[in-house]
Amino acid sequence: MTCRIAVLPGDGIGPEVIREAVRVVEAVGAATGIAFDFTEAPIGGAAVEATGDPLPPETEQACLAAGAILLGAVGGPRWDREPAARRPETGLLRLRKAVGAYANLRPVRVHRAMAGRGPLRPEVVGTGIDVLIVRELTGGLYYGERGLQQEPFGERAYDTMVYTTPEIERIVRMAFQLARGRRRRVVSVDKSNVLETSRLWRRVTEAVAEEFGDVELEHMLVDNAAMQLVRNPGRFDVLVTENTFGDILSDLAAALCGSLGLLPSASLGLPGRPPLFEPVHGSAPDIAGRGIANPLAAIASAALMLRYAFGLEREARAVEDAIDEVLAYGPWTPDIAPPGAPVAGTEEVGRAVALKVRERLAPAPLEPVDAPLQVAFWDPVEPADPAPPGEGYPGGTAGTTGETPPAAVPGSSLSAAAAPAASGPGVAGDNLAVSWIAGDHGFRPVLPDEPDPAAPGVAPVAPPPAGATSSGHRCSHRTRHPAGRRAESKARTRAGAGSLPGAGKGA
Structure with missing residues (x-):
């Protein structure tokens, strides 16, 4: 078995954190004998500098030929004045469209060792938090009809939220399938007391739920969901919602961890197209090149890749367990180090995770x-x-x-x-x-x-x-x-x- 991976380092700290993610995947291969084939290609600002295109045809072809895409980060202030077609973020949007990504998965895991290092009280964190947010990516306000009109007394702007039954069915069905491999609870978030699209969302969700009698379904209004994520995050298992609500709630949940450097994401799409895996954080140009960026989100994204792209559940769990051990006992980058603890660099943390992965996957007999x-x-x-x-x-x-x-x-x-x-x-x-x-x-x-x-x-x-x-x-x-x-x-x-x-x- 050869797992083919398109590696897109991107901009800012992207190359630094992706280097460590690749190191960990290589450790998995060394410990198990699984073959990983990496093809590196430019995207974002780096691609603009090299070719004038944020997603060169060669990069797109390399991605479509791979079994998975591992992305660092794109963007930075140096490209803010570029035309829309040349901006780094445009390259990422085009890539998502090319692979047909319609579902964004954001696991929010707060290890018990992080209690006291984030905004939540230790008693709220308890023994840990594990929430999977499933966000629809192709519909809603972000893709509906929009416009800006001149009127006698000023301007008039509008955005349109549109959803169809098939769009809702496929994302909700994915959420239920994922819940079957977890704690078998789905919370569907909407605004059905106000929005017609949310009423349709709720009806379709209930219809899909009939296919999954072993999974519990709960409906929750988005404002209450935001409050519960802060007050009682442990009540959530899988949370599924539409594009705009998912964008906001996933960023809110990100704050629970205490650092964006801990959050991975996966964008899954059409059958036969490679899924995309990337850390939630941006390119952080202010710390790029200093060797202090937290690579754990990129490494956790690689764990998602092992699980969802290649079906390597045991290997994915080994990576996640190694991350948990580093969170508990170090080494730590500055953003997650306990008060007074020594801090480490990007490479040191990556090497520590890789070593612990090899320990877990290739234990020598006593x-x-x-x-x-x-x-x-x-x-x-x-x-x-x-x-x-x-x-x-x-x-x-x-x-x-x-x-x-x-x-x-x-x-x-x-x-x-x-x-x-x-x-x-x-x-x-x-x-x-x-x-x-x-x-x-x-x-x-x-x-x-x-x-x-x-x-x-x-x-x-x-x-x-x-x-x-x-x-x-x-x-x-x-x-x-x-x-x-x-x-x-x-x-x-x-x-x-x-x-x-x-x-x-x-x-």
């Missing part, structure tokens, strides 16, 4: 040994944040990748069973001496290549007693995998007196 090897490390997260089910990292209250769970590690405390009885070298454990020192986030074993704890400046300390906390941080445990994976987690102890119990060893 090598059986007589005495298990266990890693101990501390993560600066709140103790109340539980470990995800079945995973020892991130988390730490009871997770492990081995067959036997480790001794209980209550919150951020180190249990007596998990700590050596004395400080300094000499703790027996399969010929490996273990010392304990105070690390940045609490107590940890001395790494094998570190100086002797008794050396000047490295004073050994007693391990924390049972029940003692380590500056509000957590002690987590995970069986170590082969060299190169989680290189930062090198602290090792073998089973023996005072060792960390575990269930398996990696190379």
Whole structure:
């Protein structure tokens, strides 16, 4: 299987973030053996500079020959004075028309780690928010008849909202099909108390809903939907609406995440035409070239591409899980870094996601040994944040990748069973001496290549007693995998007196 992708970097930060999205897709290929074929082509302002056309024929042909299109961003103030036909945004509109895109999908996912970093209160974010907004793209006010007329006392402008039954049916049917793969709830947003088009929308939606008896349907007026997205976003699963309402609500929902640098989108169209995937953010010319743009929206768009263009659900989930881990534990670009946390660049974040994707998709088998090897490390997260089910990292209250769970590690405390009885070298454990020192986030074993704890400046300390906390941080445990994976987690102890119990060893 070869997945052919047209890559359109575009303008501003587009090339920077798309480079990282491609890096992550390449990591998927390296881990799974799936072949990805990339064809890069210009669009937008870059294409205007090179050819005078925001969508050159060669670019359009490359897109139509591909199985998917991955776009960065288009536009910038340097092209604002260009005629409409030469403006970068015109190239994007022409591309959407060429691929017959009629549905725009905007997943709004607020990871629990982002609680407190966005405008929502932590209790509203709860354990996370996951809303899929399905917006109709080809009808409504944006494509209806419009005009500007001169009248005796000034000007008269008008726009016309028009929808047909087939236009509504296909977008609503798509929303129900998507809901079947999620939590099976659809909220249809309209303004049926005022608009005739919304009354038609509601009637057609109810007719389509009869085909999906396993999916719950709720109607909601657009003004109430805007309020509920802010007050109680967790009540939504799939939200479907017409063009104008979808434009406004999706931008409102974008604010919930705390950064536009986190939101992906997919534009799906006619059968046999390639879908288009792009981050919601613009070209951000003010930070272009500085290496600080957040690539996570572009990477998340690549995950949507894997899912909707190529049917690679497992691979898409691996990318999304890797993004969640980066959101929780870093590295972070400046727009999403917690207060006081170090910040990273675009490439560093992209490489981190790519590494975590490879870890998830190509796990090496654990090598059986007589005495298990266990890693101990501390993560600066709140103790109340539980470990995800079945995973020892991130988390730490009871997770492990081995067959036997480790001794209980209550919150951020180190249990007596998990700590050596004395400080300094000499703790027996399969010929490996273990010392304990105070690390940045609490107590940890001395790494094998570190100086002797008794050396000047490295004073050994007693391990924390049972029940003692380590500056509000957590002690987590995970069986170590082969060299190169989680290189930062090198602290090792073998089973023996005072060792960390575990269930398996990696190379």
